[in-house]
Amino acid sequence: MKRLLCIISVIMFFAVVSILGQNKEDYSNDPGYMDFGDLAPFMNSDNMTEVNIESYLLKMVSNMTAKDDPELSSLLQGLKLVKVYSFKVEGKNVREISGKIDQIDNKLSNKDWNRIVKVKSKGENTNVYIKTTPDQKHIVGLVVTSLEKDGEAAFVNIVGKIDMDALGRLGNKFDIPSLEKIHK
């Protein structure tokens, strides 16, 4: 009897931990997830954007925008995580960030990501990668690493079912002047 109660207590403990643990979802095992490592040393608080939106909040935004912007709502429905780091680098940090982008490039190439864009010229280093399902019917991850001539760096990871056409259209649509001001 004591043994039975002991087993039941252990089961209950793990069940409670797993249910409560759902609050903080772990995306690291998701095929579309990419860990950019520690970018904090490059980011100063004056000129940076850090976004980390998880699935539950994305769904809430999706529900909220369903009426006004059905395309955005539909795109967000399939997403699990949106992670963005955007900041400006200067001096020796420019070379280090460019090295970091090359490191990420190696890492993603080893993990069977497809690089769809690579631009590397003087002071500029931009790559775009996608991760597809094994049957290659759906895109489940997107990574953008970008360093521009003016020192503007961006690291983006979108996890979940991604409609690239909608992403491109919405990307153009939301590139409004007020947002430009935020980054410049």
Place this chain on the structure above:
Amino acid sequence: MKRSNIIDEKLLNSIISTAYGDANIVERLKVYFYYIKDPRIKELFNEYKQTAGAVHSYKKLDCPDKILQLTYAKIYGEEIRRRNKARFIRFASARPVIVTTASLIIIALVGLFMLNRQHEENQYSKADVLKAETQVKQSLAIVGRVFRKTENKLTEDVLEKHVTPPIKKSYDTINNLLNGG
């Protein structure tokens, strides 16, 4: 039926089996001897033979599995449900501790799950969702800007500066050759 009562049960079975063609050789011989000897057996055998002929004349139909399953469920469904219920009651009365504990665990888990959902729903205010919407749009804008810059680079820089001039030069060379220049 009356006639069959005065005939030995075993013999009747043999007659039926023989009439339907299912009997073995010994049974068939036995029936054959009775058939010759006893006119009642002969008559009975002929009756069964006739019935067997009629039965065998029916065409065999393949019944779809779905209909078979439905029929089975209709005939035995209630019985199975009754048996399962009885089995569960027997199990529950034999092991009340296990059943009570399992029920409590299920209730506790469902309760926790619902509480957790409620907590998640209350976790974000409207302002949080609005902020998230802006951040999503910012993120999409960053991606859009990278895409657009790449497109511009391809059309303005790569195609215009590095692809178009050699093609144009080739055309000029061909034109010169054709014109005898």
